[in-house]
Amino acid sequence: MEEFRRAYCRLCKESGTEPQETVLQQLHQLPQGRLDLATQSLTVDTCRALGKLLQKESLLTELILSDCMLSEEGATLLLQGLCVNTAVRFLDLKGNNLRAAGAEALAKLLRQNKSIQSLTLEWNNLGTWDEAFATFCGALAANGALRQLDLRNNQINHKGAEELALALKSNASLQQLDLRWNHIGLLGGRALVNCLPSNRTLWKLELAGNNIPGDILRAVEQAMDHNQDRQTVFRESQARAQVLSKEVRHLREEKSKQFLDLMETIDRQREEMARSSKASAARVGQLQEALNERHSIINSLKAKLLMTEAALALSEQKAQDLGELLATTEQEQRSLVQRQAKEHRLEQQEAAERESKLLRDLSAANEKNLLLRNQVDELERKVKSQQEQLFLTKTELTNTTAELKMRAIQAEERLELEKNRSRQSLEDAEHLRFKEVEHMTRHLEDSERAMQERVQRLEAARLSLEEELSRVKAAALTERSQAEEELIKAKNQVRLEEVSAGSWRTACSTRRGESTEGLELSNKDQEKVAEVTRVRLELQEQNGRLQAELTAQEALKEKAAALERQLKVIASDHREALLDRESENASLREKLRLKEAEIARIRDEEAQRASFLQNAVLAYVQGSPLRTLSPQK
Structure with missing residues (x-):
């Protein structure tokens, strides 16, 4: 990881900016395969340098950028670097106030990146702009690598829930989806329930705090139980087939x-x-x-x-x-x-x-x-x-x-x-x-x-x-x-x-x-x-x-x-x-x-x-x- 630190310093000097001391300290204490920049205020230049480094980095598997107060431009630069990365498996963007541009950058990331399996987007504003969130949902439908997605507290309304339902009908890899503390409501809950029979991989869907009636929540829970049973039966059949x-x-x-x-x-x-x-x-x-x-x-x-x-x-x-x-x-x-x-x-x-x-x-x-x-x-x-x-x-x-x-x-x-x-x-x-x-x-x-x-x-x-x-x-x-x-x-x-x-x-x-x-x-x-x-x-x-x-x-x-x-x-x-x-x-x-x-x-x-x-x-x-x-x- 010392090479990563030197490369960051070199890119900052080439762009004519000074490297951030907090980032250097985190890079100096970097554990194996994990970069934790949580609660660090990252500038646009730092985001540009990190985006260039992440394009070729093959040792990092976890990237934590929660509560970094990223701007729209900085988030876009970071996500552009992650588009061609093939090593990162876990990405945390909690509490960065991502809006329309961030949603479009995330959509591009989901379309191009085939390695990220867990994506945390809690405490953002992705659902405020319907068109940008629809683009994000379309990219989610085409993604085949993501296993876990956290969208808590993202101001998602019933229209956003309908777009998510359309994405879940086409997605065949997502297993866990957290939509707690949004504004999905009755219409969004019905749309999600209607899409679940077409999805056989999603086995965990969290919908608490969305003003959804109890019967819809029970229907969702039954669908999740059915998918969990299907997954367990599939794993058992695979194990038995291997033994036989x-x-x-x-x-x-x-x-x-x-x-x-x-x-x-x-x-x-x-x-x-x-x-x-x-x-x-x-x-x-x-x-x-x-x-x-x-x-x-x-x-x-x-x-x-x-x-x-x-x-x-x-x-x-x-x-x-x-x-x-x-x-x-x-x-x-x-x-x-x-x-x-x-x-x-x-x-x-x-x-x-x-x-x-x-x-x-x-x-x-x-x-x-x-x-x-x-x-x-x-x-x-x-x-x-x-x-x-x-x-x-x-x-x-x-x-x-x-x-x-x-x-x-x-x-x-x-x-x-x-x-x-x-x-x-x-x-x-x-x-x-x-x-x-x-x-x-x-x-x-x-x-x-x-x-x-x-x-x-x-x-x-x-x-x-x-x-x-x-x-x-x-x-x-x-x-x-x-x-x-x-x-x-x-x-x-x-x-x-x-x-x-x-x-x-x-x-x-x-x-x-x-x-x-x-x-x-x-x-x-x-x-x-x-x-x-x-x-x-x-x-x-x-x-x-x-x-x-x-x-x-x-x-x-x-x-x-x-x-x-x-x-x-x-x-x-x-x-x-x-x-x-x-x-x-x-x-x-x-x-x-x-x-x-x-x-x-x-x-x-x-x-x-x-x-x-x-x-x-x-x-x-x-x-x-x-x-x-x-x-x-």
Whole structure:
């Protein structure tokens, strides 16, 4: 604020005038954001300098210029500076004898300034000139920032009240208007009463000391009470809407987290299945290599057998040659023939043994072939049983979906029952509150009549003591304002107690319904997640069993590949069976994917149903306060 003081001194020097010492003292003692120049006589030059400073000042929020004896020119200069100010929120111009020029300057201020929220114009003469006051009222109608306006003791007559009524019809921001101790009269009071149905923001209108009949004052008071109730209901609905929006956002975040966790688990399971399929493919490749090695061993054994047969044929040819030579050399070859016969017998015995061994191997191979056929049949039976189990899981899944739908229908029915019960309780509470309001209004009317009698006595004393007008008037004003404030406080206390009781009842009922619905929704979600995890675990177990059976079949395939040419047909059939099994596995995976998609669709439907339910609760909560006001209408 030292900069503000230096700037004031600089502007005074530029204009060739000396700065006022009283103003400098107030600027030196200036508190944060508040400039108090009350009861300081300000010159025109000082007003011009302050007006220029206020155009760019952004730290002052309160400006108090009460009882400063401002001239018309000084007030105009100050108000021109405030027209472009965006920081001042409170302006006090009490007791400055503002007249026509001041009213026009105030009208310009209200049209251009969008930051002033409280304006005090007590003890001026704005209502003396009708045209200037009409201009002021037109600017008030166009203003959208002013919340509080004090026009006490401004000589406002019934015409000025009519202009104010026209302004109040268009104004949508003014909340408090003080018109005490003017000359509004019966016509002005009627004009103000007629404008109040069009204004929904004004909740405090003071009209004491204006010679207005009691019925008009009561009508004004009823309109103000109605606007106050509307404002309280609006604030409560905004608070409830904010709380419900926070809860909805929290529920959406939790649902998104659960969905992301579920997607992560599904991705991990898919990765594990991909790794297991890669491992099984590598195992199949290894088994295929082992099968090829066995085939090469069998081919080598067959080549050895052919070589032995060729050797046997050669030995027989040699025996025939030796028989031919035996005729020529019988004696020499007799011993050789015996040796050859012995060797031949030994070779025949070995051949017989080899033949018997091959026959035994062939019978064993046939037995293994039969065993493999039995195993293939057993595997087919297992596949059929697994298909039956899959069908059972499908039926269980359909049953669970039907059960979930039934539970959702039951939840909706319970919601309707709760709505009817809460509606009945609200109607009972409204009836009780209406009786209490009637009792309090009768009590307040009695107290108001007593206060009116007291006001009449004070008016008689004021007329009889005109010599001491200022002192007695001030005392009467203070005493009357205190009495009216006590009456307003009592009314506000009663009204606040009624509103708080109604709000507590509605809040308790809505909170109870929301808690029960939230618990039911959370239980439903937990049951759905449990069902989904159980079905997924069963499908994983079935896949594990299928993988184990696939490995067993591959082992059988390895054994079957070691047999001879007769088993190739069976091996090819077995491979076809394996291909069928793989196709069945693929179909099972496709069915699993379809089931997961169906589960996701069911989850989305449940989320939509939950959102519809939440919207219904919001509509009910927002509509319930309006129903509580219906008996007053």
